[in-house]
Amino acid sequence: MEFHNNFVCPLLTDLYEVSMVYAYWKSGRQNNISAFDLFFRKNPFRGEFTIFAGLSQILKFMETFKVTVEHINFLKQILPNADPEFFIWFKEELKLKDVIVYAPIEGTVVFPREPLLRVEGPLAACQLLETVLLNLVNFPSLVCTNAARYRLLCGPNKQLLEFGLRRAQGPDGAMSASVYSFMGGFDGTSNVLASLTSGIPIYGTHAHAFITSFSGLSDLEQHADEPLGNSSVPFREVCMRNRQALSCEYTNDGELAAFISYALCFPQTFLCLVDTYSTEESGIPNFLVVSLSLVQCGLRPVGVRLDSGDLAYLSKFARTKFKELDEKVISRYLFWLTQKQAVYSFHATQVGIILDDFKFENLKIVASNDLNETTLSSLELQGHAIDCFGIGTNLVTCQSQPALGCVYKMVEIEGSPRIKLSQEIEKVTIPGRKKCYRLFGKERVPLLDLMVHVSEDEPKAGHRVLCRHPFIENKRAFVSPALVASVRLESTCPAYCLCPGHSSARLCLEGRPIQKFYAPLSAVAYSSCNYRTLYEIRQYVQEQLKYFREDILRPVNPTPYKVSLSDDLFTSLHSLWMAASPIADLC
Numbered sequence: 001m002e003f004h005n006n007f008v009c010p011l012l013t014d015l016y017e018v019s020m021v022y023a024y025w026k027s028g029r030q031n032n033i034s035a036f037d038l039f040f041r042k043n044p045f046r047g048e049f050t051i052f053a054g055l056s057q058i059l060k061f062m063e064t065f066k067v068t069v070e071h072i073n074f075l076k077q078i079l080p081n082a083d084p085e086f087f088i089w090f091k092e093e094l095k096l097k098d099v100i101v102y103a104p105i106e107g108t109v110v111f112p113r114e115p116l117l118r119v120e121g122p123l124a125a126c127q128l129l130e131t132v133l134l135n136l137v138n139f140p141s142l143v144c145t146n147a148a149r150y151r152l153l154c155g156p157n158k159q160l161l162e163f164g165l166r167r168a169q170g171p172d173g174a175m176s177a178s179v180y181s182f183m184g185g186f187d188g189t190s191n192v193l194a195s196l197t198s199g200i201p202i203y204g205t206h207a208h209a210f211i212t213s214f215s216g217l218s219d220l221e222q223h224a225d226e227p228l229g230n231s232s233v234p235f236r237e238v239c240m241r242n243r244q245a246l247s248c249e250y251t252n253d254g255e256l257a258a259f260i261s262y263a264l265c266f267p268q269t270f271l272c273l274v275d276t277y278s279t280e281e282s283g284i285p286n287f288l289v290v291s292l293s294l295v296q297c298g299l300r301p302v303g304v305r306l307d308s309g310d311l312a313y314l315s316k317f318a319r320t321k322f323k324e325l326d327e328k329v330i331s332r333y334l335f336w337l338t339q340k341q342a343v344y345s346f347h348a349t350q351v352g353i354i355l356d357d358f359k360f361e362n363l364k365i366v367a368s369n370d371l372n373e374t375t376l377s378s379l380e381l382q383g384h385a386i387d388c389f390g391i392g393t394n395l396v397t398c399q400s401q402p403a404l405g406c407v408y409k410m411v412e413i414e415g416s417p418r419i420k421l422s423q424e425i426e427k428v429t430i431p432g433r434k435k436c437y438r439l440f441g442k443e444r445v446p447l448l449d450l451m452v453h454v455s456e457d458e459p460k461a462g463h464r465v466l467c468r469h470p471f472i473e474n475k476r477a478f479v480s481p482a483l484v485a486s487v488r489l490e491s492t493c494p495a496y497c498l499c500p501g502h503s504s505a506r507l508c509l510e511g512r513p514i515q516k517f518y519a520p521l522s523a524v525a526y527s528s529c530n531y532r533t534l535y536e537i538r539q540y541v542q543e544q545l546k547y548f549r550e551d552i553l554r555p556v557n558p559t560p561y562k563v564s565l566s567d568d569l570f571t572s573l574h575s576l577w578m579a580a581s582p583i584a585d586l587c
């Protein structure tokens with residue numbers, strides 16, 4: 001997946017990371033071997049799942065990590081009292097070559113407290129990466145999850161388009177939103193640059209301005225006096241006759257002119273915004289006049305966009321009108337009318353051929369206007385006739401939850417596990433370097449995820465394993481998985497890298513993707529030494545979402561998915577917790 005941002009460089013970090021790097025260096029601990037976990041504590045959008053995204057960008061960043069002279073000069077300004085030797089070390093020796101990042105495949109469904117990244121290596125380098133890695137995971141995963149939720153809500157057959165460029169948080173927010181919405185299951189974007197840079201399918205209609213720029217039929221250009229398609233009659237005239245035949249004389253003239261003009265420019269992809277004046281009284285009737293005219297010229301109109309009003313009612317209204325037109329045409333009423341008036345050069349057979357494989361009933365209805373999960377669910381409940389949803393603001397700004405709260409915590413240093421305590425139990429970190437497995441039941445439904453210490457054996461299919469709630473002692477279960485997949489794993493290949501020729505960082509991805517068990521035929525062969533394409537990741541997201549229980553994925557009050565610890569990990573967590581907690585002295 002190729003999409004990169006020039007802001008992403010070693011100084012895209014918080015000052016406190018640089019301060020700590022200096023302090024580590026000053027005390028000679030910069031090369032102490034450390035391990036950090038990047039994880040979140042709560043799924044976004046009151047949901048119970050998250051899609052992990054952003055890995056491709058991380059790989060790209062780590063591959064191209066380079067401290068420049070400009071960076072060093074600025075660091076000298078912001079750390080004026082630092083030892084000059086520090087800057088030499090920062091420029092010449094602070095490299096990522098000894099940093100290893102373990103991660104699930106991009107697009108994996110993940111859950112709270114699971115390490116999305118485990119970053120291992122020299123303390124200073126791992127620390128410096130904290131902020132940028134959080135930045136590169138948080139927003140992509142949030143938008144990707146948001147998009148996946150919309151896809152689940154609408155089912156696989158509706159078209160979902162991302163329209164958010166104008167509302168996103170700056171150009172970078174917009175570009176990321178386009179890419180990660182597609183990854184999460186959208187079908188395309190209106191964002192031209194995102195399509196250019198990431199190959200996302202591009203779609204678009206037109207805005208109200210195009211309609212309001214016409215005040216009447218006299219605004220129609222000369223082009224309208226030429227025939228279109230296989231007709232020999234000027235297109236304007238075909239439209240005027242149909243306006244009469246369909247009794248649409250009182251619709252808005254400017255709107256009709258705009259539709260005719262648009263049809264002349266886009267005769268193969270004619271899709272109109274119909275709500276500028278009145279969807280019922282003007283937009284739909286005008287659209288049908290021009291659509292019928294296109295059909296009579298041997299062309300196929302595409303559909304309408306509704307951008308205001310009651311979208312359930314108006315979409316059904318539009319569909320009914322489309323069907324009525326089919327009926328009129330099929331009963332040859334219009335054909336008879338047109339013949340009688342001897343306007344068209346059609347033969348009965350020509351009209352017959354066109355009508356055989358074209359039905360107005362199947363015209364596409366696109367809806368937009370501040371759509372969000374609540375309005376989409378409500379529309380589903382009410383019943384509607386919408387084929388395609390264009391979603392902007394709520395999707396790209398993630399209005400209902402604007403940030404995913406990933407954190408980056410040290411879990412081990414120089415081989416010794418580390419814990420961070422908190423008054424809130426949920427915030428206590430799980431110490432040590434961990435691997436995570438997804439345990440599946442007989443029906444190949446994920447039962448729970450299990451974290452074990454890297455030194456432990458992996459759970460095996462058919463073997464009973466004790467799975468413990470991280471914090472509540474009596475919550476535990478024996479699980480005999482039918483299948484086990486690694487959500488993250490230790491690399492079996494000691495120093496393999498993600499792409500040939502890359503030597504600045506070692507990034508170990510799991511070698512046994514979950515989909516291996518489910519879609520061996522359709523899955524695109526996965527090589528851990530290659531980037532996956534955006535399309536492959538998008539497909540992987542959808543494949544996984546089919547396996548999870550519906551109650552875990554449902555939008556409202558979903559059931560939490562269990563993330564548990566091995567008995568050894570549980571014991572080590574709780575003994576460290578005890579050892580690290582000071583004993584209060586009450587008197």
Ligand SMILES: Nc1ncnc2c1ncn2[C@@H]1O[C@H](COP(=O)(O)OP(=O)(O)OP(=O)(O)O)[C@@H](O)[C@H]1O
Nearest residue numbers: 307308309310311312313369370371375378379382
């Ligand atoms: N049938 C429906 N059920 C639930 N929500 C709907 C339905 N139809 C439209 N909506 C939503 O209701 C809101 C209506 O928005 P708004 O108050 O801006 O009115 P409008 O129709 O856009 O009027 P305007 O002509 O001012 O643009 C939008 O968020 C839209 O997505």
Ligand SMILES: O=P(O)(O)OC[C@H]1O[C@H](OP(=O)(O)OP(=O)(O)O)[C@H](O)[C@@H]1O
Nearest residue numbers: 163307368369370371390391392393394
């Ligand atoms: O509503 P969103 O989900 O963000 O989708 C994008 C919106 O952007 C466009 O118009 P814009 O809102 O700029 O103007 P309009 O509301 O007057 O159509 C479009 O017509 C949608 O309404």
Ligand SMILES: O=C(O)c1cccnc1
Nearest residue numbers: 163190203204205206390
């Ligand atoms: O193509 C559209 O209809 C579109 C694009 C961006 C925003 N709103 C609508």
Ligand SMILES: [Mg+2]
Nearest residue numbers: 307368369370
């Ligand atoms: Mg709007």
